[in-house]
Amino acid sequence: MIKLTVNGRVHNVDVEPDMPLLWVLRDQLKLMGTKYGCGIAQCGACTVHVDGEPVTSCRAKVGDMVGRKILTIEGLGKPGLHRIQKAWIEHEVPQCGYCQSGMMMAAVALLAKKPKPTDADIDEAMTNLCRCGSYPRVRKAIHAAAGQLSSATAAKKA
Amino acid sequence: MTIAIDRRQFLKASAAVGGGLALEFSLPVAAAPAKGLPPTEVNAWVVIHPDDRVVIRIARSEMGQGTLTALAQLVAEELDADWMKVTTEFASPNEHIRRKRIWGSMSTGGSQGVRSSQDYVRKGGATAREMLVAAAAAQWKVPAAECKAEKGVITHGASRRRVRYGQVAAAAAKLEPPKDVKLRDPKDWKIAGKPVRRLDIPDKVVGKPVFGVDVDLPGMLHASIFQSPVFGGKVKSVDAAAAEKMRGVKKIVREADFVAVVADNWWRANQAVKALKVEWDEGANGKFSDETILAMFREGLADPRLPEAKKVGDAATAMAGAAKVIEAEYASPYLNHATMEPMTCTAWIKPDGFVEVWTSTQNAEASMAAAAETAGVPLEKVEVHKMMLGGGFGRRGAPQDYVKQGVLIAKQVPGVPVKMMWSREEDMRHGYYRPASLVRMKAGLDAQGNCVAFEAKIACPSILALLRPEAIQKGIDFSAVRTLNDMPYTIANQKVDYAMRNGHVPVGFWRAPGLQNAVYRECFIDELAQAAGKDPLEYRLAMLKPGDKNRLVLEAAAKHAGWGTPLPAGVFRGIAMSDGFGSFTAGVAEVSVNPAGELKIHRFVMAIDSGHVVNPDTCAAQAEGNAAYCIGMLYQANTVKEGRMVEGNFDTFQIPGMTEMPKVETVLVPTGGFWGGHGEPGALSFMPAVLNAVHAATGKRVRTLPLKPGELKKA
Ligand code: FES
Ligand code: FES
Numbered sequence: 001m002i003k004l005t006v007n008g009r010v011h012n013v014d015v016e017p018d019m020p021l022l023w024v025l026r027d028q029l030k031l032m033g034t035k036y037g038c039g040i041a042q043c044g045a046c047t048v049h050v051d052g053e054p055v056t057s058c059r060a061k062v063g064d065m066v067g068r069k070i071l072t073i074e075g076l077g078k079p080g081l082h083r084i085q086k087a088w089i090e091h092e093v094p095q096c097g098y099c100q101s102g103m104m105m106a107a108v109a110l111l112a113k114k115p116k117p118t119d120a121d122i123d124e125a126m127t128n129l130c131r132c133g134s135y136p137r138v139r140k141a142i143h144a145a146a147g148q149l150s151s152a153t154a155a156k157k158a
Numbered sequence: 159m160t161i162a163i164d165r166r167q168f169l170k171a172s173a174a175v176g177g178g179l180a181l182e183f184s185l186p187v188a189a190a191p192a193k194g195l196p197p198t199e200v201n202a203w204v205v206i207h208p209d210d211r212v213v214i215r216i217a218r219s220e221m222g223q224g225t226l227t228a229l230a231q232l233v234a235e236e237l238d239a240d241w242m243k244v245t246t247e248f249a250s251p252n253e254h255i256r257r258k259r260i261w262g263s264m265s266t267g268g269s270q271g272v273r274s275s276q277d278y279v280r281k282g283g284a285t286a287r288e289m290l291v292a293a294a295a296a297q298w299k300v301p302a303a304e305c306k307a308e309k310g311v312i313t314h315g316a317s318r319r320r321v322r323y324g325q326v327a328a329a330a331a332k333l334e335p336p337k338d339v340k341l342r343d344p345k346d347w348k349i350a351g352k353p354v355r356r357l358d359i360p361d362k363v364v365g366k367p368v369f370g371v372d373v374d375l376p377g378m379l380h381a382s383i384f385q386s387p388v389f390g391g392k393v394k395s396v397d398a399a400a401a402e403k404m405r406g407v408k409k410i411v412r413e414a415d416f417v418a419v420v421a422d423n424w425w426r427a428n429q430a431v432k433a434l435k436v437e438w439d440e441g442a443n444g445k446f447s448d449e450t451i452l453a454m455f456r457e458g459l460a461d462p463r464l465p466e467a468k469k470v471g472d473a474a475t476a477m478a479g480a481a482k483v484i485e486a487e488y489a490s491p492y493l494n495h496a497t498m499e500p501m502t503c504t505a506w507i508k509p510d511g512f513v514e515v516w517t518s519t520q521n522a523e524a525s526m527a528a529a530a531e532t533a534g535v536p537l538e539k540v541e542v543h544k545m546m547l548g549g550g551f552g553r554r555g556a557p558q559d560y561v562k563q564g565v566l567i568a569k570q571v572p573g574v575p576v577k578m579m580w581s582r583e584e585d586m587r588h589g590y591y592r593p594a595s596l597v598r599m600k601a602g603l604d605a606q607g608n609c610v611a612f613e614a615k616i617a618c619p620s621i622l623a624l625l626r627p628e629a630i631q632k633g634i635d636f637s638a639v640r641t642l643n644d645m646p647y648t649i650a651n652q653k654v655d656y657a658m659r660n661g662h663v664p665v666g667f668w669r670a671p672g673l674q675n676a677v678y679r680e681c682f683i684d685e686l687a688q689a690a691g692k693d694p695l696e697y698r699l700a701m702l703k704p705g706d707k708n709r710l711v712l713e714a715a716a717k718h719a720g721w722g723t724p725l726p727a728g729v730f731r732g733i734a735m736s737d738g739f740g741s742f743t744a745g746v747a748e749v750s751v752n753p754a755g756e757l758k759i760h761r762f763v764m765a766i767d768s769g770h771v772v773n774p775d776t777c778a779a780q781a782e783g784n785a786a787y788c789i790g791m792l793y794q795a796n797t798v799k800e801g802r803m804v805e806g807n808f809d810t811f812q813i814p815g816m817t818e819m820p821k822v823e824t825v826l827v828p829t830g831g832f833w834g835g836h837g838e839p840g841a842l843s844f845m846p847a848v849l850n851a852v853h854a855a856t857g858k859r860v861r862t863l864p865l866k867p868g869e870l871k872k873a
Contacts, residue, residue: 019425020425027424032367033366035369040805042808043498071366074365088359094363095779096548097546130498133785134783135816136822139436
């Protein structure tokens with residue numbers, strides 16, 4: 001049994017220690033918000049927070065997660081919505097939406113480190129891939145969540 | 159399990175994140191459902207709850223393109239619904255069959271979602287409204303003409319009586335539907351035509367399980383699959399000794415052209431698939447490679463007896479008399495759709511033989527047919543639960559390979575639902591690729607530089623030959639020749655020939671099928687303008703008839719982009735245009751290339767005339783998405799070696815990222831009177847505009863994609 005703390009709840013899972021966290025979340029704990037895109041730490045669709053750091057869960061072994069705090073999209077902003085999620089709704093960021101849990105987890109981690117990120121900060125932190133091309137809106141929503149969009153610019157850019 | 163869009167928990171999205179947004183309307187706040195009272199189906203499109211919640215049925219698929227919301231807007235508009243009370247549900251494909259295809263087409267491709275169903279979905283909304291009004295009028299014993307519907311409430315002006323839709327829906331449903339309903343003039347639209355918020359977004363930002371890969375059923379098992387690496391290969395032998403012993407493994411499945419493992423979670427299934435030792439009968443296809451495919455195309459171009467895709471005037475004679483002849487060859491590779499969600503299908507063969515399927519599909523009817531055929535049951539014994547698609551781009555429409563596989567696997571474990579998901583590697587190596595192609599173009603210019611003759615020879619695999627052979631006409635696959643055989647340019651003498659050379663690689667509809675021809679044509683026109691010593695915008699305009707909508711969008715894009723005005727040092731512009739998928743588009747790209755040959759796309763302005771616009775914000779999002787999708791063409795290629803695809807994941811088939819994304823500005827210039835698409839047209843002008851700007855920046859013509867390493871480096 002491996003003891004895992006996910007979104008503030010403790011779970012005991014009977015799985016191989018080398019099973020990637022992604023599959024424990026999705027198939028054992030049924031937390032389906034975290035997505036599989038590549039399995040090789042390229043796309044970021046599987047991004048969760050481990051002790052506050054963004055981690056690609058497809059490459060994180062569950063055996064290494066004992067005693068660490070895992071946060072997934074399902075636990076973000078509870079109760080209610082995190083300001084990133086609100087900004088995502090406000091700026092209509094998702095298209096198909098498949099990459100967006102990972103995007104938001106990466107964005108939240110960025111804001112935790114840099115509350116007022118520059119475009120360069122966003123470029124550096126947001127390496128998640130989106131086949132639908134939501135990038136301009138991701139950028140705008142991060143700035144908005146950071147309180148960096150005045151109403152005038154928001155209206156103009158929208 | 160139906161996935162209805164549930165937005166109840168999202169009260170008004172907070173204005174605290176910036177406010178002052180251009181988006182109209184908040185997300186609907188539905189009242190708590192009244193207990194025990196069933197909703198009423200007023201007609202196939204409109205279901206109304208006693209508490210006034212309106213459920214609009216959606217027949218097309220949602221893959222991020224916004225069709226779900228746009229269709230709901232059109233129905234709600236004619237219904238005079240209160241948008242804040244509108245929710246949607248996907249129409250049941252099984253019920254669709256039983257009710258004689260009452261929801262029209264369920265296919266979602268070709269940027270058709272709105273334009274090919276707008277008429278009947280609007281009539282659905284208008285019919286329901288008239289029935290509701292008639293029911294209220296009958297209740298009040300007044301003429302219906304004296305009653306008015308607005309925002310889900312019917313009023314009788316003279317007597318000041320009012321009744322809500324929820325109160326008369328049951329009575330309305332019993333009335334005979336009116337035969338002819340009048341549709342609203344788009345200029346009077348209140349809900350359609352507005353940038354209302356997309357209805358599917360709230361679920362998508364909280365990670366709700368809405369996608370095909372998210373299906374979870376009691377007792378469900380998971381499957382991972384391994385298909386013949388060489389296209390068309392067959393399983394010869396399988397050594398499952400190691401795999402069988404692995405933890406969680408329930409079943410090894412061996413079919414003609416794939417093997418699969420069923421296990422208690424996907425990772426275990428996938429680990430076990432990797433442990434299978436499979437011997438393949440590769441057949442004859444193992445000898446093919448990029449080189450043999452190119453040779454096949456070359457042989458095609460040299461074929462003297464090709465079918466003609468276009469012939470006007472006498473191109474040969476005009477060419478012979480031309481003052482100047484320009485000739486060029488353009489080429490592109492195979493490209494995978496690379497949807498972020500891999501192919502997936504959950505199938506459950508129930509004890510009574512009924513087959514239930516949950517899948518991300520662009521065509522629920524095609525999925526149903528594939529499932530029925532594979533299971534050997536009639537259509538009536540199949541239900542397909544439509545899930546949200548984690549991207550489609552054409553991959554999940556005509557080819558239903560993954561649904562067939564899902565059902566084949568489920569047949570091996572009858573009574574148990576099995577969720578099959580492809581690994582990224584399978585997805586990358588078993589696509590229905592955008593066809594590779596080789597095109598030779600030749601143009602004759604007169605002494606003033608005007609184009610008097612145009613010839614093109616196209617060597618390209620046929621998508622239709624594989625997926626819809628009945629649509630091929632006289633040896634021509636329209637998707638392989640479009641944009642070259644239907645140019646709006648007034649060139650008097652034209653001849654276009656098509657060499658259908660299919661090869662062994664499966665090809666399919668990839669966002670804006672035929673897109674490569676728009677790249678070739680618009681880059682070649684740039685070459686002609688250069689040869690004529692003319693401005694590429696002026697050169698195009700001179701070849702377009704007055705009143706041609708291509709002109710309008712070209713002028714709109716040029717004006718918005720400031721064509722001809724100074725740019726920052728090192729930044730250069732390129733222009734291109736192309737109609738397609740019912741719309742007219744033109745684009746202007748601004749790029750710079752540094753001495754190391756690194757290309758940066760700064761800005762892309764895209765003007766589009768789609769006739770009508772149902773949701774301007776999702777149209778802009780599609781323009782952004784098309785740009786992002788096309789950037790990859792600069793470096794993506796699925797290369798063929800020993801009959802198989804080389805690239806297996808995003809490390810070798812790279813997806814454009816945040817830093818590559820230009821500023822995209824969408825200029826909507828709807829002229830009314832027709833309905834054009836948005837999902838694909840935006841793709842048409844992006845790459846040629848970029849490559850023409852690259853030429854302006856470097857003097858180099860890129861005629862073969864992807865770029866070769868160092869190709870743009872300063873010599
Ligand atoms: S699935 Fe983990 S990075 Fe792509
Ligand atoms: S929204 Fe579709 S992959 Fe990002």
